[in-house]
Amino acid sequence: MGLLFTLLFLSPLFLLSPASAAELNTTRRALAGAANCNIFRGKWVYDASYPLYDFSTCPFIDDQFNCLKYRRPDRNYLKYRWQPFSCNLARFNGLNFLERMRGKKIMFVGDSLSLNMWESLSCMIHAGVPKARTSIVRTEGLSQLTFLDYGVKLLLYHTLYLVDMETQKAGRVLKLDSIRSGNAWLGMDVLIFNTWHWWTHTGGSQPFDYIEEGGKMYKDTNRLVAYYKGLTTWSRWVNRNIDPSKTKVFFQGVSPMHYEGREWNEPTRSCKSETQPYFGLRYPASTPQAALVVNKVLSRIKKPVYLLDITLLSQYRKDAHPTFYSTHSGLDCSHWCLPGLPDTWNQLLYTALVG
Numbered sequence: 001m002g003l004l005f006t007l008l009f010l011s012p013l014f015l016l017s018p019a020s021a022a023e024l025n026t027t028r029r030a031l032a033g034a035a036n037c038n039i040f041r042g043k044w045v046y047d048a049s050y051p052l053y054d055f056s057t058c059p060f061i062d063d064q065f066n067c068l069k070y071r072r073p074d075r076n077y078l079k080y081r082w083q084p085f086s087c088n089l090a091r092f093n094g095l096n097f098l099e100r101m102r103g104k105k106i107m108f109v110g111d112s113l114s115l116n117m118w119e120s121l122s123c124m125i126h127a128g129v130p131k132a133r134t135s136i137v138r139t140e141g142l143s144q145l146t147f148l149d150y151g152v153k154l155l156l157y158h159t160l161y162l163v164d165m166e167t168q169k170a171g172r173v174l175k176l177d178s179i180r181s182g183n184a185w186l187g188m189d190v191l192i193f194n195t196w197h198w199w200t201h202t203g204g205s206q207p208f209d210y211i212e213e214g215g216k217m218y219k220d221t222n223r224l225v226a227y228y229k230g231l232t233t234w235s236r237w238v239n240r241n242i243d244p245s246k247t248k249v250f251f252q253g254v255s256p257m258h259y260e261g262r263e264w265n266e267p268t269r270s271c272k273s274e275t276q277p278y279f280g281l282r283y284p285a286s287t288p289q290a291a292l293v294v295n296k297v298l299s300r301i302k303k304p305v306y307l308l309d310i311t312l313l314s315q316y317r318k319d320a321h322p323t324f325y326s327t328h329s330g331l332d333c334s335h336w337c338l339p340g341l342p343d344t345w346n347q348l349l350y351t352a353l354v355g
Contacts, residue, residue: 037087039348040309044277044316047081051339052092053127058338060122060136060145062115063327067337072325074275077337082313082344090355092347094128098150100354101189107155109162109185110194113255116335117192118143118156120342121349125154142184157184160198160207163230170217171209176229179237186241190353192308193234194252196290197334199227224289231297239302250349251298253310254291258318258333271333274319283315306352310345317341 055061055068063069082089108114122145126134133148143156164178185191198207200223211218211226242249261269263285264278291311298305320341322332336342 037084039084039087039089039351040313041086042082042084042313044080044279044313045083046076046079048079050081051078052343053123053339055339057130058123058126060119060126061338062119064112064332065116065119065322065326065335065338065340067322067325067340070322070325070327072323072337076275077317077319078339080277080317082347089347089351092124092128092343092350094125096128097125097350097354098129098132098147098152101150101152103151104189105153105155105187106190106192107157107185107188108192108194108252109157109159110192110252111158111160111198112335113197114192114194114252115156115158116338117194117252117342117345118154120338120340121346122154123338124343124346155188157181160195161230162193162195162234165208172207173210173212173217174208174226176211176213176226177233179233182237182241188247190248190250191242192250192252192349194255195230195234196227196254196294197257199223199230199290224293227290228293228297231293235297235301238305242303244304248353249303249305250352251294251305251307252345253308254288254294255334255336256288256311256315258321259331263315264318270331271318271321272323272331274321276319278316278318283312285315287311308345308348308352310348313344314341 055066061069108118125147126132129147132150134145135148136145137143141158143158145154146152147154159181161174162179164175164180166173166175201207211221213229238249258264258271258274261267263283265284288311294307298307317336320336322328322335322337324331325337326332326335328335
């Protein structure tokens, strides 16, 4: 898909104040310290210095994630910081991110959870360099935010399944063994893939009529099996098309939902009444089966793919959904408020990417 504009990038020499230089050095030391740490195992701790940005000053948040704009009354969900058990994470530094990523293209590929993460990263960077010149173009299929003075492009490619969906004579067909749209993902320096939530949709919310594999059409099939086959097709695409010396590949991991309170031992509840994370040592619900499928596919992939293992730490955050405080129709226990949990996903991406 072609972009709607051509940009001329400027790269002026930025002079850092002694304070800014010291902050960058502190960030670099902390990032280096997390290199040998399992950053995905830890606990949520209250931190009065959070959130990392103000919703009212970030121009990139969609209304479906903008909980404070829609008058969510409680604020404690904004104040939790992820603390790994065996190291400390560097606080996200937008200037350091832009300096490290100067001239690079970073693309999120996936559904509305990718949109959630893309907007979060945009706000986190903007908070660090609020006067930096930006240019943004948003379309239904491909959106791009550019930090002009650094030549850093944050792109979002919207796809529900990673594999193709086609309109044929028979109807809308989900093709488990085809990725023609992958050409739009080439030439990136960083790719962050995500898919799962739409694989579970049935009935009127299901955007396809048939599933196709190997030239055979099916009215339906086991969705976890279909997910495994679709991800296997994606893994083959990565193996064929990615040069690890030029492109770093991440998989965003499975983002949990909180519609069923029995998952955290509160069977009469859902996310709508939750104002605190789950603080127990072990989350009552087991690892989602979709996350096990992701682990299985990644264990067999030949090219290096870094799993942003966000599932467990996100399971704890039953308090962080928009619920009714957005433009989403009905109760939303699947997306996340901004500021909020996706900021932690991006801090972990930042640690993995530049640490």
